[in-house]
Amino acid sequence: MTDTNRASPAPDARSAVDAIVSLQGVVAADEAGPDGTSLGSIRGLDLVLGAGLHLVLGRPHDGTAALIEVLAGDRTPRSGRVRIDGRDPARSASLRRRIGVLGSRVELVGTTVADAVRAASIVRRSAADALERLELTYLAPRTLASLSQAEARAVELALALAVPRPLLLALFEPSLACAISRESFCERLRAIATEGAVIVIATSSPAESFGLPLTAWLLDGGRLAGGASGPLHGQGELVVWLTDADGSAARKLAAALGTRPELTLVAWQQRAHESTSVVTVGAPELELAALAIAEVASALATPIVAIRPRANDLDGLLATARATATAHIHATATAQIHAPATAQIHAPATAPSHASQAP
Amino acid sequence: MMLPTRPLGLVAFALGARLAWQNIGMRRLILGLCLLGLALPGVAPIAQLFAAHSIDETVGVAFGVAMPLVAFAVVRAATGGERLDRALVAITRLGASRRLAAVGLIACAALCSFVVVAPPLTAALALAHRGGPDLASDALRSGLVLLLGSFAYSTLLVLGASAWKKGRAAWLVLLLDYLLGDGATAISAPFPRAHVTSLGGGDALMSLSQKGSSVALVLLTLVTLLWLFSRLPD
Numbered sequence: 001m002t003d004t005n006r007a008s009p010a011p012d013a014r015s016a017v018d019a020i021v022s023l024q025g026v027v028a029a030d031e032a033g034p035d036g037t038s039l040g041s042i043r044g045l046d047l048v049l050g051a052g053l054h055l056v057l058g059r060p061h062d063g064t065a066a067l068i069e070v071l072a073g074d075r076t077p078r079s080g081r082v083r084i085d086g087r088d089p090a091r092s093a094s095l096r097r098r099i100g101v102l103g104s105r106v107e108l109v110g111t112t113v114a115d116a117v118r119a120a121s122i123v124r125r126s127a128a129d130a131l132e133r134l135e136l137t138y139l140a141p142r143t144l145a146s147l148s149q150a151e152a153r154a155v156e157l158a159l160a161l162a163v164p165r166p167l168l169l170a171l172f173e174p175s176l177a178c179a180i181s182r183e184s185f186c187e188r189l190r191a192i193a194t195e196g197a198v199i200v201i202a203t204s205s206p207a208e209s210f211g212l213p214l215t216a217w218l219l220d221g222g223r224l225a226g227g228a229s230g231p232l233h234g235q236g237e238l239v240v241w242l243t244d245a246d247g248s249a250a251r252k253l254a255a256a257l258g259t260r261p262e263l264t265l266v267a268w269q270q271r272a273h274e275s276t277s278v279v280t281v282g283a284p285e286l287e288l289a290a291l292a293i294a295e296v297a298s299a300l301a302t303p304i305v306a307i308r309p310r311a312n313d314l315d316g317l318l319a320t321a322r323a324t325a326t327a328h329i330h331a332t333a334t335a336q337i338h339a340p341a342t343a344q345i346h347a348p349a350t351a352p353s354h355a356s357q358a359p
Numbered sequence: 360m361m362l363p364t365r366p367l368g369l370v371a372f373a374l375g376a377r378l379a380w381q382n383i384g385m386r387r388l389i390l391g392l393c394l395l396g397l398a399l400p401g402v403a404p405i406a407q408l409f410a411a412h413s414i415d416e417t418v419g420v421a422f423g424v425a426m427p428l429v430a431f432a433v434v435r436a437a438t439g440g441e442r443l444d445r446a447l448v449a450i451t452r453l454g455a456s457r458r459l460a461a462v463g464l465i466a467c468a469a470l471c472s473f474v475v476v477a478p479p480l481t482a483a484l485a486l487a488h489r490g491g492p493d494l495a496s497d498a499l500r501s502g503l504v505l506l507l508g509s510f511a512y513s514t515l516l517v518l519g520a521s522a523w524k525k526g527r528a529a530w531l532v533l534l535l536d537y538l539l540g541d542g543a544t545a546i547s548a549p550f551p552r553a554h555v556t557s558l559g560g561g562d563a564l565m566s567l568s569q570k571g572s573s574v575a576l577v578l579l580t581l582v583t584l585l586w587l588f589s590r591l592p593d
Contacts, residue, residue: 122374
């Protein structure tokens with residue numbers, strides 16, 4: 001089996017330089033469920049984020065919705081401290097004017113989309129052309145009640161992206177706002193990132209990359225998986241199925257793919273009893289990875305049956321993070337019993353929860 | 360697109376009122392008006408049977424019963440049945456002041472409550488006095504009482520809506536006002552019902568004059584608003 005891993009040092013959760021967002025021991029539950037019930041909570045979260053894109057991987061019950069609500073300043077957390085540019089977003093209206101939010105529930109004022117934009121533009125002038133920027137003007141005359149969930153989220157996302165001089169964008173599952181073209185969205189994200197804002201995207205899809213350098217964090221049960229060394233470098237994975245009785249085709253394909261710079265991880269596995277092989281490819285850009293696979297497979301005349309993104313990859317990431325955390329705890333315990341040298345052997349030298357690595 | 364610069368406090372107030380109006384809606388307002396108009400002829404005899412001994416007292420009791428119920432229904436509609444901070448999220452996420460948006464919501468709810476209770480109760484008053492010489496001044500006085508009462512109740516109920524899941528503390532506020540506000544002793548003084556009933560013609564609270572009760576309603580509204588501000592981060 002070939003496995004090409006290119007590890008890079010991970011930033012520490014508590015030592016980000018030029019931190020804009022900081023959470024200290026934050027305990028908060030979301031109100032994202034039906035009738036305001038809680039879907040999940042964050043439990044004693046410590047996080048420091050500097051400018052750039054941060055992908056928070058996890059499901060609502062892991063606390064992603066709660067994190068976005070706390071960052072948005074929707075309410076003060078049960079305990080702990082949230083600071084954005086040194087101020088509490090729940091207590092500072094002027095700070096909230098510089099935070100763009102797409103929450104778990106659509107929150108718009110007015111009866112039509114044009115009303116909602118007008119209401120937003122009274123507070124934030126830049127919201128007036130929010131729809132134009134993301135090519136959503138066709139939605140303006142529609143009533144809010146007539147919008148699909150995707151369209152309503154697209155309008156809210158457009159308003160969030162129109163925040164003037166943004167300090168923070170806190171977006172919950174932006175890919176659900178699929179009425180917005182991905183290109184326009186990514187372009188706007190890039191523009192905001194270059195202005196020095198923090199962009200926090202809470203998502204359950206590790207395949208999200210947005211064409212920007214990003215730091216990924218894994219939320220598991222309301223805590224950062226892996227503790228202080230929890231950041232992951234996010235990337236997607238593609239799984240390729242081949243008709244391959246002896247594994248030779250998979251081996252050749254993996255070897256050829258291993259030389260491609262756009263790929264960061266190539267692994268293969270033979271399934272003799274099914275006469276198939278599986279090649280797993282990791283890359284920050286899945287579309288480029290798919291093109292690379294098609295190109296190499298065509299050149300080698302490899303009999304590909306299917307290519308698809310790895311489904312529910314979050315489970316894999318969580319499992320890896322939990323296993324690593326257990327190993328880390330084991331190593332710490334061992335260190336307390338045995339000589340320090342043993343601890344150096346067991347303790348992970350770099351971030352323990354790297355399930356996949358970016359270049 | 361250039362927009363005129365507006366004071367953000369005023370904007371937050373306007374957005375709060377707008378949100379409340381959006382949630383209440385014209386249809387509900389008209390429905391409430393019709394329901395109260397139909398229910399009032401039934402309320403007055405019941406009030407007279409149990410508590411009141413004169414026409415004025417009957418009207419006073421009707422004020423004390425109808426006003427809080429209407430204000431409660433309107434405030435619940437204005438907040439969309441949510442806790443206050445949750446109801447205001449759409450506005451506060453834009454960067455508007457939470458407190459001023461709440462004041463806008465209260466103002467809209469109070470005016471809507473007034474619009475619902477004033478015509479039927481004033482009509483009831485006119486019928487009770489059978490077109491006496493003081494009808495115009497009585498109607499004006501009643502209107503003022505109902506306006507003060509609407510603001511006092513809306514503020515108190517919005518304060519209730521700021522606590523507990525889905526703002527259910529408003530139910531407790533309504534219950535306490537009904538149980539403790541129905542008296543002429545000091546215990547009733549912090550509740551609007553005692554003053555509204557007194558101003559409507561019911562028993563005077565601790566021999567407080569009509570002017571005194573009006574001032575008490577204004578003070579109650581202000582104190583409740585300050586309490587709400589202390590609970591609600593900006």
